[in-house]
Structures are given as C-alpha cells and as structure tokens.
Amino acid sequence: MFKKPQYIALWVVVLFVLVFLNLPSQTTNRLKLAIGSLFVPLFGLSRSAQQTTTHVTDTLVPRSELIRQNELLQRENQQLKLQLAQSQDAVRENARFRQLYNWQPRAAWKPRLAKVVLREPSNWWRTIQIDLGSRDGMKINLPILSQDGFLVGRISSVSLTRSQIVLIGDSNCRVSAFVENDARDQGVLMNSSSTSDNALVPLGYLPRIAVLKPGQNVLTSGLGGIFPRGISIGKIVDSEQANYGLQTEARVKLSANLSALEEVWVLTEPK
Amino acid sequence: MNAIHPILILLVVYLAVYAEASFGGARHFLGAQIDLLPALVVYTSLSSGLFTVIAVAVCGGLFFDSLSANSLGISVLPLLLIGTVIYSQRGLILREQIFAQFTLGLGASALATVLTLLLMLTGGHKPTLGWFSIWQWIVMTAGGGVLTPVLFKIFGLLDHALFYRPAKQTSFRSDRQIERGRKL
Numbered sequence: 001m002f003k004k005p006q007y008i009a010l011w012v013v014v015l016f017v018l019v020f021l022n023l024p025s026q027t028t029n030r031l032k033l034a035i036g037s038l039f040v041p042l043f044g045l046s047r048s049a050q051q052t053t054t055h056v057t058d059t060l061v062p063r064s065e066l067i068r069q070n071e072l073l074q075r076e077n078q079q080l081k082l083q084l085a086q087s088q089d090a091v092r093e094n095a096r097f098r099q100l101y102n103w104q105p106r107a108a109w110k111p112r113l114a115k116v117v118l119r120e121p122s123n124w125w126r127t128i129q130i131d132l133g134s135r136d137g138m139k140i141n142l143p144i145l146s147q148d149g150f151l152v153g154r155i156s157s158v159s160l161t162r163s164q165i166v167l168i169g170d171s172n173c174r175v176s177a178f179v180e181n182d183a184r185d186q187g188v189l190m191n192s193s194s195t196s197d198n199a200l201v202p203l204g205y206l207p208r209i210a211v212l213k214p215g216q217n218v219l220t221s222g223l224g225g226i227f228p229r230g231i232s233i234g235k236i237v238d239s240e241q242a243n244y245g246l247q248t249e250a251r252v253k254l255s256a257n258l259s260a261l262e263e264v265w266v267l268t269e270p271k
Numbered sequence: 272m273n274a275i276h277p278i279l280i281l282l283v284v285y286l287a288v289y290a291e292a293s294f295g296g297a298r299h300f301l302g303a304q305i306d307l308l309p310a311l312v313v314y315t316s317l318s319s320g321l322f323t324v325i326a327v328a329v330c331g332g333l334f335f336d337s338l339s340a341n342s343l344g345i346s347v348l349p350l351l352l353i354g355t356v357i358y359s360q361r362g363l364i365l366r367e368q369i370f371a372q373f374t375l376g377l378g379a380s381a382l383a384t385v386l387t388l389l390l391m392l393t394g395g396h397k398p399t400l401g402w403f404s405i406w407q408w409i410v411m412t413a414g415g416g417v418l419t420p421v422l423f424k425i426f427g428l429l430d431h432a433l434f435y436r437p438a439k440q441t442s443f444r445s446d447r448q449i450e451r452g453r454k455l
Contacts, residue, residue, distance in 0.1 A: 001359050006321045013325055013351060017332075020344035021394065028343045035337035042289050118338055121291040123303050123407045124388065124398030125340035129292075156340070166340070171397040191399055259299065 033159035040161070043117055043131075107270035109228055111145070112136070116261050117162065126153075126170040126198065128261060133161040137268055143227045145265040146256035151175065151220060151231045152264055163266075167258050168233070169201045176224045177203060177233055179250075180217040185210040189218075189233065189252065199254045200237065206248040212239040218252050228267070277323040279429060280315055284327055287311060288334040297414065303407035305414030307422075308335060309379035312350050314422050316357040317366040317375075324354040341387070342394060349386035353379045372420040380415025384408055 002010070020028070098105055114130035132138050144152045144165050153167040166173040171191040178186045187206040192198065203218060216236045222229025232255055239250035287307040298304045308331040315327045332347030357364070357375060365371045385408075391398055 002321065009322060009325055010351070010355065013329055014348070017344045017347045017351075020347075021342055023343075032337045032343050035333050035343075038285075038334070039289055039338070042286075046293065118292040119295050119298075120339055121288065121304060121306075121335060122339045122341060122387075123298075123411070124391075124400060124404070126399060127340045129338070164340070170340075170399060172340070191397070192401075259295070 029157050033157070033162075036159065036162070046117075109143075109267040109270055111265040112268050114163075114264055114266050116264060126167040126173075126258070127156070128165045128167065128264075129162050130165060130264060130266070131162060132266060133163055134158045135160050138163045138266065139269070141226045142269070143231070143267045145231065145267065146261060147263050147265070148256070149232065149265070150254070150256035151227065151233045152256050152258065152261065154226055155266070165264070168254060169198055169258070175227060175233065176221045177218050177252075178221040179203075179206070179210070179212060179236060180219060181211060181213070183207075183210065185212070185248075186221050186223070187248075187250070198258050199234075201234070201252050201254060203236075203250045203252045204242065204247065206239075206250060208241070208245065208247055210239070210248045210250075212236050212248065212250050214238060273434070275433065276430070277319060277326065279433070280311065280319065280323060280327060280426075281330055283426075284308070284311055284331045285334060288331065288338065291335075292338045297410070301410045301414075302403070303410035303414075305418065306335075306380065306383065306411055307415075307418060308332070308346070308350055309353060309383040309415050310376045310419040310422050312354040312383075313357060313372070313375045313379050313419050314426060316354045317361055317364065318426070321355070321358055324358050325351065328354050341391070342396065345390050345394070346383075346387055348390060349383045352386065353382055369420045369423075372423050373416050376419025377412055377416030379419075381408070381412040383415075384411050 020031075023031070095105060097103075112132065114132045116128050117131045118129040120127040130144075138155060138158045140155055140158060142155045144154060146152050151168065153165045153170070153173050155163045156166040156172060157164045168175060168189055169192040173189075173191075175189040176186065177189050178184050185206050187203045190202050190204045192201045206212070214236055218233045218236060220227040220229055220231040220233060234252045234254040234256075237251040237253050239248055241247070242249035291304060291307065295304065311331065312324065312327055316324045328350035329347055332344065332350050335341070335346045336343045357379070364375070388398065388400070
C-alpha cells in the first residue's frame with residue numbers, strides 16, 4: 001500500500017506525537033508558546049487593519065455627533081468625579097477604622113486594560129487570549145474582569161506578548177464564591193457541562209440548608225488566594241438539592257457576557 | 272503541480288487555524304465553531320502525496336493546539352489517521368464528484384472530533400461536554416461536509432490561476448489528413 005519511506009515517515013510522526021503528549025506540562029507550554037508565536041505577523045496585520053478601519057470610521061462621524069458625545073462624556077465625567085470624591089471619603093474612613101482596630105489594610109489591586117486577540121478554536125474549552133504578556137508584568141492566576149467589572153476568569157499561561165485566560169465555566173477555572181443572603185452561604189463555581197448557554201454556571205457545594213432566592217448576588221469569597229473578595233460574578237437563577245440531599249446546587253447567571261468580550265481588565269498584584 | 276502546491280496548502284492551513292481562533296461567526300449563530308482542518312486533510316489526501324498529507328496533519332494539529340487549551344499534539348493523530356486512510360483508498364474514490372467530496376468531508380469532520388475527544392478523555396483531561404456537545408458535533412460535521420467541496424473549488428481556481436498546465440496534444444495528425452477534392 002505504502003512505500004518504505006512513507007511507512008518510516010508515518011511511524012516517526014506517530015512517535016513524535018506520543019513523545020509530545022508525554023512531555024511535562026511546563027515544556028509543553030513553552031513549545032505551545034513558541035509555535036503560537038508563528039501567528040504574530042497575523043496579529044500585527046489584524047491590528048493595523050482594525051486601526052485603519054477605526055481611522056476611516058472616525059473621519060466619517062459628523063461633527064454634530066462628536067459634539068453631542070463630548071457633552072455626554074463631560075456630564076458623565078462630572079458625575080464620576082463626584083462619586084469618586086464620595087468614595088474617597090469612605091475609603092479614608094475605612095482606613096481610619098482599620099487603624100483603630102489594628103486590622104491589616106486591604107491592598108488595592110491595580111487594573112490594566114487588555115485587548116482580546118484570540119478565542120478558543122475548539123468547542124470544548126473556554127479560553128481567550130489577550131495582548132499582554134510577561135513583558136507587561138502578566139503572571140499566572142491574575143484575575144480578569146470584564147469592562148463593567150464583573151469576574152471573567154484568570155490567567156492560565158503567559159508568553160512574552162500574550163496571555164491565555166481560562167474563563168468561568170471551564171473545568172480549569174473554579175471560583176470560591178458566596179451568595180449575598182443572610183447566611184452568606186459559600187460554594188464553588190464549577191464547570192458548566194449540560195448547558196447550551198455559557199452564561200449559566202453551576203454553583204456547587206452550598207450548604208444543604210442554604211436559603212437561595214432568584215436574583216441574589218453571587219460574589220467572590222476571597223478563599224483560595226487567587227480572586228480578591230467581593231468581585232461581582234452574577235445572580236442566582238434557581239437551586240436544587242444535589243448529592244442525595246447532602247448539598248445544594250444553584251445555577252448562576254453570569255453578569256459578564258463571555259461571548260462578547262473585546263477588552264478585559266487584568267487585576268495586577270498590589271506592590 | 273510543483274513544490275508550490277504543498278506550500279499553498281500549508282499556507283491555507285495556517286490561515287484557517289488563525290481564522291478559527293479570530294472569527295467566531297459560526298459560534299454566535301450556530302453555537303459551535305466549525306473546524307476546517309479535516310476538510311483540508313481530505314483535499315490534501317486526494318490531491319497530493321503522502322508527505323504533504325503528513326505535513327498538513329502535523330502543522331495543522333500543532334497550530335490548532337498551540338492556540339487552544341488542548342494538549343500539544345493531540346489533534347495531530349486523528350488528522351493523520353484520516354489523511355492516511357483516505358490516501359490509501361484514493362484510487363477507489365471519485366474525487367471529482369461533489370457528493371464524494373461532501374461525504375468524505377462529513378465523515379472526516381465527524382471522526383476527527385470524536386477521536387480528539389476520546390484521546391483527551393483517555394489522557395485524563397476534562398473538556399466541557401454535555402448534551403449540547405451533540406449539537407456542536409452535528410454542526411462541526413455538517414460544516415466540514417459543506418466546506419470540503421468549497422475548498423476543492425477554491426483550490427481548483429488557485430491551481431488554474433497559479434500553475435501552468437501542460438499543453439494538451441491535439442488529435443490532429445498531418446499524415447492522416449483527409450484531403451477533399453481531386454488531386455492534380
């Protein structure tokens with residue numbers, strides 16, 4: 001059927017693939033990043049095409065529309081300045097109380113805006129890639145928020161110029177969370193398996209007696225050391241008893257739209 | 272055909288993987304991303320040599336895995352298997368027929384997805400799978416089937432535009448010419 005050199009080539013390839021699959025994950029990640037860097041010219045092309053489109057669109061916007069948008073933004077800016085002044089007052093008050101009770105001051109995370117450059121090509125993982133890498137100070141496990149400040153996921157691997165984000169609902173992204181109810185019931189956001197809607201994620205390991213109502217907020221609990229406490233994740237949709245009634249499992253509607261992420265915030269570690 | 276043909280196929284593989292990771296149109300409308308690599312492997316195995324089939328399977332698989340959360344190299348084996356089987360049977364396949372191209376694309380896309388998932392589950396990975404995955408598998412299979420004849424058409428046009436065709440011998444023979452009229 002095949003000639004001898006063809007048989008040899010086939011077996012060599014199979015052998016190489018088997019070796020690849022058994023390499024340690026650190027080596028595999030480096031190889032992945034090296035092969036992925038072959039796409040860097042296409043990133044550049046795509047970016048310059050986008051910039052050209054934006055430039056052309058900008059020149060086509062009428063002056064009256066720009067003036068209207070400018071007025072709107074100025075008004076919004078004034079409101080935000082007022083809110084900032086009020087919140088700064090609250091922050092100062094909080095710091096004073098912490099000092100009075102000898103509590104450790106809460107470290108402030110520094111947000112950094114990143115552009116989503118690639119999405120997961122396969123249908124069985126939930127990842128995206130952003131245009132910030134190790135040269136921009138990115139590290140594994142940094143939390144990622146949507147533009148509106150809702151939790152999206154965490155960094156799973158970092159190359160020089162890009163980072164891979166594993167999104168909520170993937171089996172590699174588990175988040176410790178609590179429900180904003182009287183008991184502050186804690187659970188773990190798990191991988192969504194039997195749902196077609198990627199905005200619905202199961203919240204498992206909740207106490208058996210948890211009283212959950214649709215619409216209650218779900219926030220990060222801060223346990224696990226990856227995600228800071230208090231980041232908004234979503235809202236409870238419904239709940240049911242799981243594991244023969246030993247636990248409660250709820251479905252959470254994520255506040256962030258994972259399918260339409262274009263820019264995300266990376267929370268860099270406080271110094 | 273010369274050395275440019277395999278290079279052209281590999282270039283299309285490179286662009287196809289990038290397009291799959293950059294544009295999520297099918298995912299928004301149909302709920303699943305369509306994989307172009309099985310269709311490309313079908314085209315390659317019916318139009319090129321075995322070494323090109325191996326190159327497409329290896330490069331395509333590695334490119335795909337490098338942009339995905341898959342283990343590196345896990346997509347290579349299914350593509351290689353599909354390409355080798357089709358290549359070994361290509362003498363029996365009516366490769367010019369659109370129906371044959373569609374059927375092969377359909378089968379290759381269905382098999383590539385299943386084999387990749389089986390390899391992943393065997394390797395202890397936990398991909399996100401559920402009832403909706405069946406719909407995604409159907410979309411990927413149908414998409415691969417539809418896109419295979421399209422790829423054949425596109426490559427046919429590229430071949431026509433880029434490569435010289437050998438001049439065809441005409442059936443005219445001067446020694447067999449029938450001369451009408453009376454010989455003077």
